[in-house]
Amino acid sequence: xxxxxxxxxxxxxxxSINLALHGNEVIGVDNQxxxxxxxxxxxxxxxxxxxxxxxxxxxxxxxxxxVIIVAIGEDFGASLRTVALLKKMGLKHIYARAIAxxxxxxxxxxx
Numbered sequence: 001x002x003x004x005x006x007x008x009x010x011x012x013x014x015x016s017i018n019l020a021l022h023g024n025e026v027i028g029v030d031n032q033x034x035x036x037x038x039x040x041x042x043x044x045x046x047x048x049x050x051x052x053x054x055x056x057x058x059x060x061x062x063x064x065x066x067v068i069i070v071a072i073g074e075d076f077g078a079s080l081r082t083v084a085l086l087k088k089m090g091l092k093h094i095y096a097r098a099i100a101x102x103x104x105x106x107x108x109x110x111x
Contacts (some may be wrong), residue, residue: 003027004065006051006082008035011097012071017042029060051082062091070096 001024005016008030020026020043028046030036040046049056051072062068068091072079083096 001025001066002064004029004060004062004068006030006068006070007072007079007097008032008039008046009071009073011073012069013039015069015071020044027061027065052078052085054085054088057082057085057089062086062089065093067093067095070094073097 001019003016003019003024004027005012005019006029008016008028012028012030013035016026016028016039026043028036028039028043029051030046030048031050033048036046036048047060049059051057051070068086070079070082070086072082079096083094086094
């Protein structure tokens, strides 16, 4: 399977590594250089960009992915905007991390 993980903090990093260890192709995306540096040798490809920027998202090989996981946890606004942009682009298999009851209900409404 081909996965794209957007958000390579603690959760996204661990998820990415585990998926890669099980033989999946994993592409990582984050806006922080330190998160990219921490994982770049363990994934197929990594991109440093702001996932809230629609033009930046369009540069990614999104249509080649089986699953896109938005693993942004602390910044709910960034997570919500990223999911909304992915949905706007017509992508189907999007999974998003939600860490609080309110964010869960908002994400469920969006999907």
